[in-house]
Amino acid sequence: xxxxxxxxxxxxxxxxxxxxxxxxxxxxxxxxxxxxxxxxxxxxxxxxxxxxxxxxxxxxxxxxxxxxxxxxxxxxxxxxxxxxxxxxxxxxxxxxxxxxxxxxxxxxxxxxxxxxxxxxxxxxxxxxxxxxxxxxxxxxxxxxxxxxxxxxxxxxxxxxxxxxxxxxxxxxxxxxxxxxxxxxxxxxxxxxxxxxxxxxxxxxxxxxxxxxxxxxxxxxxxxxxxxxxxxxxxxxxxxxxxxxxxxxxxxxxxxxxxxxxxxxxxxxxxxxxxxxxxxxxxxxxxxxxxxxxxxxxxxxxxxxxxxxxxxxxxxxxxxxxxxxxxxxxxxxxxxxxxxxxxxxxxxxxxxxxxxxxxxx
Amino acid sequence: xxxxxxxxxxxxxxxxxxxxxxxxxxxxxxxxxxxxxxxxxxxxxxxxxxxxxxxxxxxxxxxxxxxxxxx
Numbered sequence: 001x002x003x004x005x006x007x008x009x010x011x012x013x014x015x016x017x018x019x020x021x022x023x024x025x026x027x028x029x030x031x032x033x034x035x036x037x038x039x040x041x042x043x044x045x046x047x048x049x050x051x052x053x054x055x056x057x058x059x060x061x062x063x064x065x066x067x068x069x070x071x072x073x074x075x076x077x078x079x080x081x082x083x084x085x086x087x088x089x090x091x092x093x094x095x096x097x098x099x100x101x102x103x104x105x106x107x108x109x110x111x112x113x114x115x116x117x118x119x120x121x122x123x124x125x126x127x128x129x130x131x132x133x134x135x136x137x138x139x140x141x142x143x144x145x146x147x148x149x150x151x152x153x154x155x156x157x158x159x160x161x162x163x164x165x166x167x168x169x170x171x172x173x174x175x176x177x178x179x180x181x182x183x184x185x186x187x188x189x190x191x192x193x194x195x196x197x198x199x200x201x202x203x204x205x206x207x208x209x210x211x212x213x214x215x216x217x218x219x220x221x222x223x224x225x226x227x228x229x230x231x232x233x234x235x236x237x238x239x240x241x242x243x244x245x246x247x248x249x250x251x252x253x254x255x256x257x258x259x260x261x262x263x264x265x266x267x268x269x270x271x272x273x274x275x276x277x278x279x280x281x282x283x284x285x286x287x288x289x290x291x292x293x294x295x296x297x298x299x300x301x302x303x304x305x306x307x308x309x310x311x312x313x314x315x316x317x318x319x320x321x322x323x324x325x326x327x328x329x330x331x332x333x334x335x336x337x338x339x340x341x342x343x344x345x346x347x348x349x350x351x352x353x354x355x356x357x358x359x360x
Numbered sequence: 361x362x363x364x365x366x367x368x369x370x371x372x373x374x375x376x377x378x379x380x381x382x383x384x385x386x387x388x389x390x391x392x393x394x395x396x397x398x399x400x401x402x403x404x405x406x407x408x409x410x411x412x413x414x415x416x417x418x419x420x421x422x423x424x425x426x427x428x429x430x431x
Contacts, residue, residue, distance in 0.1 A: 077420050078396055082368065140376060148368030151394065151421065219397055221371075228372060232379070232405055290370030306370075 009236050012218040013243020019207040020113050020244070021251040023061070026199035030257070030266030031117040033248075034061060034211065035110035036293035037101035037282075038267075040311070041318035041327070042195050043169075046187050049315065050322035054193025058173045060201045062297065064208020065215070066166045069301035072216035081159025083305030086146035089351060090306050093285045094313020095320060096344035097293065100281030102318065102327040103274055103337040104128075105267055107293045108222035108286070111279060112241060114268065116248025118260035121268050121275050128276035129283040133226045136287025139352030140231070144288065146355055149306050159303025162311070166301075173201065194267060212298065221295040223286035269332045274341060278328075281344045288352055363390040366398060367422065374398040375405045382409065382427065389427045399423050 020033025032038060038055075045056030073079045101107050104125050106114060111129060114122035152158055172187055179185055190196040198204060214220070218240060225237025252258040262270050269275070286292040289310050291299060296314070299307035321327040326337040364381045366374035374393055381389050391402055399418075402425065406413050410430040417424045 076396075080395070080421065082394075085368065085370065140373070145373055146370060149370075150368055219400075224371060228375075228401075231372060232375060232408065234404070234408075290372075 006236055006239050009218055009240040010243045012214045012220060013240035014247045015214060015243075016109075016211055017113075017116065017244040017247025018251065019211060021248055021255070023199045023204060023207055024257075025255070026203050027197055028199050028204075029194040029197045031114045031119060032106075032110060032194070032267060033113060033207075035106050035113070036062070036297060037098055037107035037314070037318075038105075038110060038194070040098070040293070040314050041102060041321070044315045044318040045195060045322070046189065048185060048188050049319035052322040052327070053188075053195075054190050055195040055322070056188040056190045057195045057198055058169055058187055059198070060170070060173065060204035061208040061211075063166050063170045063173070064205040065212035065294075066163060066208075066297055066301045067170075068209035068212025068214075069216040069298040070163045070212075071209075072213045073302040076217070078216075079159065079303050081152035081156040081303040081305065082149045083152070083158065083309075085149040085306045086355070087306060087309050089146060089355070090289060090310045091313040091316070093289050093348060093351070094296070094310035095317035096348055097282050097285035097289070097310075098314040098317030099321050099326055099337070099340045099344055100278045100285065101293065102278075102321045103333055103341050104278030104282070105269065105328050108279065108282060109244075109292075109294055112222070112244045113248050114265070116245050117252050117265075118258045119265040119268055120260065120262045121265060121270055121272070124272050124275045125279040129223075129279035130226055131276075132280035132283025133223055133287050134230060135280070135349075136284045136352070137227060137230055139349075139356065140287065142353075143357035144352050144355055145357045146288075149304070156303065158305050161305070162300045162308040170205075212301065215294060216298050216302065220298070222292040223283060224291060224295065227287055267330060269328050269330060271328075271333045274328070274333045274338055277341050277345070281341050281348070284345065284348050284352075288348060361388045361390055361426075363392065365392045366402070367392060367394040369398070371397065372401065375401050378402050378405060378427070382406075382411070382429065385429070387429045391425045391427065392422070393425070394422050396420060399425070
């Protein structure tokens with residue numbers, strides 16, 4: 001059984017890696033076949049929550065991922081409406097998780113994809129991510145706990161809200177109707193920049209469906225694997241990371257897209273300190289929230305309303321990042337972004353300390 | 361026998377609580393939890409410690425597990 005599970009995890013990793021490179025060949029921005037943070041940011045823009053007109057699109061990958069995870073949970077009888085664990089704190093942690101990701105320019109999944117493309121800045125990011133996870137574990141070991149979520153007893157309705165919103169967005173995207181043709185809306189679409197670069201809807205949606213289904217089955221979490229390795233020596237999830245890296249690396253090499261180095265990497269900058277600290281903050285937030293950005297999407301689709309609030313926090317964090325000029329670009333980080341990351345690390349550390357369970 | 365309740369807790373707190381309680385317990389520990397993910401994780405952890413695992417109730421929403429430490 002143990003072996004079968006490990007093979008499955010490696011298979012899931014390889015599949016995600018292959019689809020990530022495939023999506024780039026079909027039109028996604030380079031080294032951005034999947035990026036939960038970038039895509040949620042694009043969606044925040046697509047909904048008009050921020051005004052950065054180069055990053056506005058309702059990403060079908062996110063919609064597909066959620067629907068796929070919902071399908072897997074539903075078929076596996078794992079859908080369960082639950083919630084009520086320090087909801088506002090989770091929202092805030094979602095905000096800072098996004099601020100960290102947008103200073104680095106990617107979630108942990110894109111970090112792996114960037115490494116597979118030869119982007120050495122992402123190796124610096126990975127180091128920050130792992131140290132951030134260790135910093136999160138420091139609080140876990142001291143009894144950090146946001147409290148128990150409760151199952152909904154009267155109705156399962158709350159658990160379906162997330163997936164219904166996702167289906168609604170898919171409807172709007174496919175229907176393509178506009179209330180205000182001049183100014184745009186309800187959805188907004190970039191005409192240039194990363195937001196304008198995307199694979200066709202059906203391909204992106206299909207890739208998302210597959211990844212969501214597999215991620216739910218595998219309990220894939222980009223922070224959980226490192227966390228459990230450090231906590232209890234579990235190595236299984238690391239195979240999934242290996243799978244992603246190998247698939248992306250080999251395919252990029254075969255397609256002549258592998259480009260080793262720090263300089264001139266697509267949608268990346270070379271500020272080592274804030275590549276490190278940006279993903280440090282993401283790692284810390286992911287451990288305190290119980291999962292990385294991808295895992296939060298999957299949990300939301302399973303009826304976990306606390307995770308759905310963390311996702312809303314990430315969407316709000318994306319809007320805040322752009323409205324406060326905190327998000328980095330290829331040109332580098334901004335002072336506001338650097339302040340945001342440092343503030344995030346301090347605030348999350350304070351919360352980590354405040355929410356420790358005092359021994360009876 | 362000591363009992364701990366890990367229902368509704370985020371990953372990986374159920375495993376950490378089990379680890380802590382097992383270290384203190386005399387030989388048997390009862391864990392009440394919810395959801396498949398924490399069930400799998402607590403089971404995996406207990407087995408990795410050489411413990412025996414039995415379920416007195418086991419359904420997707422709630423489970424009760426008895427963990428027996430190796431002699």
